Amino acid sequence: MVSMKEIAKKCNVSVATVSKALNGYSDIGEETRNYILKTASEMGYLPNSSARALKTKRTFNLGVLFVDEARSGLTHDYFNHVLESFKSTAEAKGYDITFTSGNVSGRRMTYLEHCRYRSVDGVVMACVDFTADEVQELLLSDIPAVTIDHICDGRISVVSNNIQGMEDLVTYIYKKGHRKIAYIHGDDTSVTKNRLGSFYRTLQRLGIEEPDEYVKPSFYRDADLAGERTGELLDLKDPPTCILYPDDYAALGGINEIRERGLRIPEDISVAGYDGINIAQVLEPRLTTLCQDTAAIGRIAAERLIELIEHPKTTVIEKYTVDGTLFKGASVKTVYPPRGFK
Missing domain, CATH: 3.40.50.2300 (Response regulator)
Known part of the structure; x- marks a missing residue:
């Protein structure tokens, strides 16, 4: 397994500088950081998740609360594409995702208990009943959260227009x-x-x-x-x-x-x-x-949640609105020449 010491030697920098680059610290130059990250990737470096958690106080694990009442699960076309975009963006930034269901080995937990049990750094919430007590409990907790297609006071939301x-x-x-x-x-x-x-x-x-x-x-x-x-x-x-x-x-x-x-x-x-x-x-x-625009909705949700986790003091809590695009298709007939409208 490749060590940080080997990466430091290859890049001609200190082990401390390599550690800062790999753990997202801001007190090194962007060019140096990118060079170290590129070199580490080429050398096949994989960080030890437990050691990284001890150093950063984070697990690099994001929870996904997705409760589809129609029981279509991830075959739900719209949210499936949103969550795929969320997942790929999170993984590109070094995070894993865990689905929060409230059930662990047959034991029933609240959503908040499940998030704490899995030690998630934050959670994205989509396709849920936001008025449900369990959901409200999670929203009112200290766990960073982003909601999709629903606006909640004090939480970042990403909504389709x-x-x-x-x-x-x-x-x-x-x-x-x-x-x-x-x-x-x-x-x-x-x-x-x-x-x-x-x-x-x-x-x-x-x-x-x-x-x-x-x-x-x-x-x-x-x-x-x-x-x-x-x-x-x-x-x-x-x-x-x-x-x-x-x-x-x-x-x-x-x-x-x-x-x-x-x-x-x-x-x-x-x-x-x-x-x-x-x-x-x-x-x-x-x-x-x-x-x-499911790709944009998922990407923005992941980016804002990670920003909230990594920079809680400077992240602004606001609503992000994503525009869609009309696909004209061929299922609407011209019934007669419109009058008085251009």
Whole structure:
């Protein structure tokens, strides 16, 4: 095993300088640090985790609290990509990740107890019920934390710009000539509230009065219920010309219901999703959707959490908003030439 002494000899510096470079201390030059890190990597140096923990008072282990009520686990397309980006960024900075479940060898622990048991330096929280007592206990603890898609007082948050994303999506559909736009929305979360509020506000700005029966409650990633709600919309005396779904996966349920009725997309009715998962771009026709920047969300969450761990006194607690991108696809038809809107 390569030692710091060997690296110091190779770089012609002291062992203390090598130690500072490998442990992230700021009192050496950036050029020297990069040279030492590059040399250590080329020599195959691997630090002893126990020794490093003793020196730095850190375990270089980040907790991930991810509780998907739909039980889709890491097959949850959106959060899977967010967490993959978080993981790769953390690993590049020398950190490992541990999933916090509250269960260890059959023994039930609270999330906070599990984080302390695993001695995590910090935790990222995504896709959880932020009102749950266990989650609140963790949020109120002294463990550094970053939340994803939820804003908490006193905590760094990284959120997708759902307000702007919904506005972009609705405006695009309006430009395609649609005036009867329905929305099947997700369950009661801050994400849903922002999207729903932006949906109504955008329609109001465009001069469209939305019938109550055009807005239907559902759940995220529930294709069956989305299909049911689609049927209810299609059975209306005056059905919509375009239906928006809470996410691309749920949109599949709506698409199946539409096709089972012998209708064509977009010739007979238009549809649009949200998230921008891979399947949206291989459907026929390709699904119009709002692509969230999962790579940026995961990267920023990891960077800010590590910054908070390593520089707690100078890290600013704030909200980071990440914009998405409209994918026009081919599932929204131009129904007639739009008038009075450029």
